[in-house]
Amino acid sequence: MKTVSERLGHTNAAMTLNIYTHLWPDSEERTRAAVDKAYADRTDRDEPQAEAAA
Incomplete structure (x- = not known):
């Protein structure tokens, strides 16, 4: 999520999720x-x- 957030130019992952x-x-x-x-x-x-019976 962090990578997606960064690629989209969002300030943080929470913004992307929201x-x-x-x-x-x-x-x-x-x-x-x-x-x-x-x-x-x-x-x-x-x-x-x-255990198997002996």
Whole structure:
């Protein structure tokens, strides 16, 4: 975002976000889904595996 902001001549990245965030209306849902998936993947790895019966 910083690079885009600089290229557009904005004073900072916040200005760029304030102007253009409406172009990404589904970004909140995509972010939520990505975080949910990351936590699910981590949970799957962190759960102890059942040991095979001897």
